[in-house]
Amino acid sequence: MTMNLPAICPSVFAKDAFRQRAWKYIYHNVGFGVTKSYGEIASGMGTPGAAQAVGSAMRTNPVSLIIPCHRVIRSGGKAGHYSGGTRDNLKVWLIEHEKKYSTSADKKSKPLLNYFSRNTKKYNST
16 A cells, blocks of 8 residues: 655655656555565666666665665665665664564565674674
């Protein structure tokens, strides 16, 4: 189920530039408990080969609580960076939390290759 964007957010989408289109795509197509790769997002937007541009759009997301960029991961299943690489462990935690409490995670979502379990000590120390 897709909800309407809160009234404060339409200005975020005022332009029709690539980054705004990427944010819209993620908002409407990557649900709770689901992960998609940067390449899958680019292809879904009709711009295959623009995975790096999707990553750039994720880095500049001004409303990460509404547009869930943490659900976009690397094609090999690793989490990738979050918040410019400063909150990578938070990204993994958010993904794992959503998958744990999701009632119908998309079967096409990508696993995180045990990233969280390998980095639990590091995560708990911060």
